[in-house]
Each structure stands twice: as C-alpha cells, then as structure tokens.
Amino acid sequence: MNDTTPEKTKLSWWRRLSGGLKRTSSSLGSAVADLVTKRKLDRAMLEDIEDVLLRADLGTEVAGRIAAAVGHGRYDKTISADDVKTVVATEVEKVLSPVAKPLVIDETQKPFVILVVGVNGSGKTTTIGKLAAKLSAEGRKVMLAAGDTFRAAAIEQLKIWGERTGSPVISGAQGSDSASLAFNALTAAREGKLDVLLVDTAGRLQNKAELMKELEKVVRVIRKVDASAPHAVLLVLDATVGQNALSQVEAFHRTAGVTGLVMTKLDGTARGGILVALAEKHKLPVHFIGVGEGIDDLAPFTARDFAQAIAGIES
Numbered sequence: 065m066n067d068t069t070p071e072k073t074k075l076s077w078w079r080r081l082s083g084g085l086k087r088t089s090s091s092l093g094s095a096v097a098d099l100v101t102k103r104k105l106d107r108a109m110l111e112d113i114e115d116v117l118l119r120a121d122l123g124t125e126v127a128g129r130i131a132a133a134v135g136h137g138r139y140d141k142t143i144s145a146d147d148v149k150t151v152v153a154t155e156v157e158k159v160l161s162p163v164a165k166p167l168v169i170d171e172t173q174k175p176f177v178i179l180v181v182g183v184n185g186s187g188k189t190t191t192i193g194k195l196a197a198k199l200s201a202e203g204r205k206v207m208l209a210a211g212d213t214f215r216a217a218a219i220e221q222l223k224i225w226g227e228r229t230g231s232p233v234i235s236g237a238q239g240s241d242s243a244s245l246a247f248n249a250l251t252a253a254r255e256g257k258l259d260v261l262l263v264d265t266a267g268r269l270q271n272k273a274e275l276m277k278e279l280e281k282v283v284r285v286i287r288k289v290d291a292s293a294p295h296a297v298l299l300v301l302d303a304t305v306g307q308n309a310l311s312q313v314e315a316f317h318r319t320a321g322v323t324g325l326v327m328t329k330l331d332g333t334a335r336g337g338i339l340v341a342l343a344e345k346h347k348l349p350v351h352f353i354g355v356g357e358g359i360d361d362l363a364p365f366t367a368r369d370f371a372q373a374i375a376g377i378e379s
C-alpha cells in the first residue's frame with residue numbers, strides 16, 4: 065500500500081487543519097447550534113450569530129455580510145445549524161477565493177529571490193525548510209541564506225534544513241550584519257546559477273522601529289545586486305495570534321512590500337478566522353498554510369477547504 069497518494073496526503077493535512085481550527089469551528093458550530101434550536105429566525109438571533117462570527121475573528125464586514133445572507137428569505141422560519149454553517153462556508157469562500165494563489169517562481173529570474181519576514185517565532189525558518197524541500201523536489205536548485213544573524217540557534221536550525229533538503233546554506237557569525245549576509249548570498253547564488261534563493265530574516269516585532277529599519281536595509285542591499293529583487297516577500301503569520309496579525313501585515317507590508325502570506329500553526333489551537341479578516345482588508349495572496357513541524361507540513365492554500373474547516377463542515 066502506498067501511503068503517500070495525493071488523497072492520503074490531502075486527508076492527513078485536512079485532518080490537522082480541521083483539528084487545529086477546532087477552536088474556531090467548534091465554537092462557531094456549537095455556538096450557532098445553541099442559537100438556532102427551536103427558534104424562528106428574528107433580528108435578535110441574527111445579531112447573536114454576528115457576535116459569534118466576530119468572536120471567531122472574521123471581522124465586522126464579513127460577519128455583517130454573513131448575518132445578512134443568513135437572514136435572506138429566512139425570517140420567521142426555523143433554521144438549522146447546518147443551514148447557518150453552509151452560509152458561513154459559502155460567504156467565507158467568496159472572500160478567500162480571490163486571495164488563494166500559488167507562489168509562482170518566475171523562471172527568467174536566476175536566482176528567484178524570496179525574502180521571508182515575520183515576528184519572532186512565527187515559523188519563518190521552518191517554512192523556509194519546508195519550501196526548500198518542495199522547490200527542490202520540483203527540480204530546482206535552491207540556496208538558503210541564514211539572514212537571522214540575531215540568534216545562533218536560528219543559524220543552526222537553517223543549516224539542518226539545508227542538510228535535510230540538500231540545499232547549500234550561506235551563513236555568517238552570530239551578530240553579523242544581515243544585509244551584508246543577504247548581499248553575499250545573492251552574489252553566491254548568481255555565481256552558482258541557483259534557481260531560488262530563500263533569505264531568512266531575524267524575527268522582529270512590528271512596533272520596533274529600529275529593527276524594521278534594518279529590514280528595509282536588507283531589501284535595499286538585495287536591490288543593489290538585482291534591482292528586480294526580492295521577487296517575492298513572504299510574510300509568515302502564526303495563526304494563534306488572532307487580531308495582532310492585522311497590524312503585523314500593515315507594518316511588514318509598509319517596510320518590505322509583502323507579496324504573499326503563509327499562515328502557520330493551523331494544526332494547533334488555531335484561530336484561523338483572522339485569515340478571513342486579512343483577506344477582506346488587505347487582499348494579499350495567501351500561498352501556503354503550515355499544519356505541523358515536519359518537512360511535508362506545508363500545504364497549498366485552498367479557499368474551499370479552509371472555508372469548510374472554519375464553518376465546521378466535514379470535507
């Protein structure tokens with residue numbers, strides 16, 4: 065028996081995603097079920113439904129639209145929890161579909177430079193490792209730049225991912241300048257005719273001005289070597305942070321020009337609803353979701369699966 069068929073793989077990450085989203089979906093599902101039992105739909109019930117959606121981090125616009133869609137043609141009728149879940153899934157899918165976009169590697173850019181940014185511990189280094197595995201499995205020559213010079217452990221962690229994925233790693237001493245490390249790595253990747261250069265950066269809080277300035281410098285220095293680079297700037301967001309993700313997106317977008325998002329830790333006690341609010345507000349592409357710490361635990365983002373998991377509907 066082959067355990068790695070696409071269906072099996074999909075099922076396993078789906079289980080982890082819907083398991084992880086339980087905090088959102090079961091609270092959505094059970095709260096909705098509690099609300100609709102044996103009552104006819106009226107304004108008060110719709111307001112209660114909207115409250116549940118707001119508590120799940122979906123944001124005011126989307127919560128309002130879903131409540132209106134639930135109310136449409138159903139006033140004074142008894143409705144079931146499944147009816148509400150179906151409307152939630154449909155409306156959430158409408159918001160997510162336009163942002164669910166794969167990461168496209170432009171083959172004419174050699175190397176295609178991907179800068180990975182985000183706050184401390186969001187999962188940048190792990191995501192780089194998983195991405196390196198994916199891209200090399202597709203036949204690309206990948207190089208990693210250990211631009212998180214702040215933490216010695218981060219450099220070591222990236223080296224381990226380099227060994228696991230057969231990707232060369234360019235690193236410097238702890239505390240060395242991350243912009244010059246990025247410069248050296250890009251020069252080396254060019255000389256070595258690598259296809260993709262993945263650049264790690266130190267985790268920084270979005271409200272620390274001097275650290276954000278340092279990130280700006282990394283981008284500036286990369287542009288000195290290749291004016292079109294970085295070709296992608298991925299912001300890695302930890303799903304468990306909830307509302308704080310909104311200000312992270314704003315600050316990192318302003319500083320580094322984010323081109324796409326990766327949301328990690330959706331296998332944990334995640335609050336995935338925030339991704340819906342982000343999609344509604346910023347409309348940035350969402351490329352991948354992280355559903356575990358292993359090398360294969362990075363899944364392409366698909367709007368329908370995510371919407372159904374949020375609504376608590378079994379796939």
Ligand SMILES: Nc1nc2c(ncn2[C@@H]2O[C@H](COP(=O)(O)OP(=O)(O)OP(=O)(O)O)[C@@H](O)[C@H]2O)c(=O)[nH]1
Pocket residue numbers: 182183184185186187188189190191212215218221265266267268328329330331332353354355356357361
């Ligand atoms: N459960 C789970 N854990 C994850 C996921 N992605 C990353 N992690 C874990 O989260 C922790 C932090 O991940 P890192 O990749 O070190 O995060 P980082 O953003 O590079 O951290 P800094 O170097 O401090 O900025 C590690 O223990 C990872 O194994 C995921 O999708 N699911």
